[in-house]
Amino acid sequence: MSKYTASVETGLDRMREMARGNYDLRWMNANPEGWGHTATPGPAGLRLRDVETGYYAHVPEHGSPHGSMAPRGCQVPADTPGLGMYTLNEMSEVWAENAALLYDEAVVRQWNSVTDVPWDKLRELPDDIERAVCQMCTGLTEVEFVAGDMPAKWLCRINHDFHEVKLFLASQIMDEARHLDVFRKRALANGGGLLMASPGQERLLAAILEAPDYTTASALMHIFGEGFVLTLFRQGEFLAPTEVEKEIFRLCMQDEARHVAYGVKHLKYFLERHPERAEQVHAILDLGEQAIFTLTLEPQTSEPRAILAGGGLANIEMGMARMAFIYEKQVGEYLRRLQIAGLDREPRLTIPKQIPFEELAA
């Protein structure tokens, strides 16, 4: 009786055959249609779109039923076991025309918080300004990684044939890790620290993570949430008291805009094929709008920005008035992005298009 298991014995038999010069070599001619492929790098290098041509250009509308991690375009032996994990098997459920392009862009536009931020330019700030910066960073540290957790939740459910989307989402997870990390670093680096968490944010984060399917989660996070945060990053750069925060917000802004671009193009692709599902998207956006309105007006969200806009706590009222246009900008860009995706949200909007700060103050 052998001391090894049957599978080890099979392996040893195979090795004995090879040792005798009996090689299989069928793999060498397994995929004649896919053989002889070449690719030419473009001005920006060799991108996915440069290699996914000809035989490899075809993306199936329905992901392969074998459900394995076999790469799209290879020959898959009949006895290849499936993983039994993929629930997102329709291209329309995840696809965006720009996914491959955005992945390539993400990997060449990576940066790091260790050496790409000029930390040596940090300087002591007035106490109210440092507290405002630290509160803003506390809020962003809290919110940013939902955009890592959400793709991570869905990644292993996406059929392997849609690797462009999986790669893009993987790059997004790294982007969000960097955002969490850089805002935490800024809060802890200059004599301040983390301040107050935001219950309002938690409600929005929960809605994103609990969304019933990938597309509604994506609409809520990529277009709605990240679109609003993109404006906050632009505002952060605008209000930055030193070159350090300027650089941080500019770098994060670029990442966030990629995520928004994927979300818009995915929703467009989805709604063109499933217009009957628009109502579900509207329903999740109803939830998101209510959460963001509460969040926007939370003191720990709005007040630090008003202090920075006014140039200090003594001018917080002036800062509040100066920053009132942000909300209108956020809502306007949100509606215009949805319009590109084919969703006319304006008649359904559940929150005001602008906050009449001066009227409210009066």
Next chain:
Amino acid sequence: MAETIFPSTEWFEALARRMEDDEAAYRALGSTDCTMVVRVDVPDGPDLYEVVFEGFRARSVRRLARIEDAAPEHFVLTASLDTWREMIDNIRAHAGPDLEHTLNYLTFPDYPMRVTGPDQLEVDAFYRYNQTLQRFFTGAAAVPTAFAA
């Protein structure tokens, strides 16, 4: 060193050459694929320049007779000549913009500079490639500039 007039194709070509000379820095920022139209509002009407970015270079620079001649996918940066002048002078004085003269700072409140486009995703390209675009204009630090009257 001779001064180059802003706005002019020569001025933007000078920035494009700076970009070529500085390719390693642009590679570190990552590739850029977008079309930027710079609109300079002068009393005679807008003066328009299109800069097409591809990979790590500015592929082309041209003056436009009208905005309809721009590539279909583009964004527009619009400001008065005075605003452009202030930004460029500031870059030249500090070898880069100070905190109040970055592209994002100037455009965020929609005044004194404004970013627009055929649709929101085109406007978003300005945010997506912001570091590269900022570096492109920061190249003006090495371009002696005179301003059109």
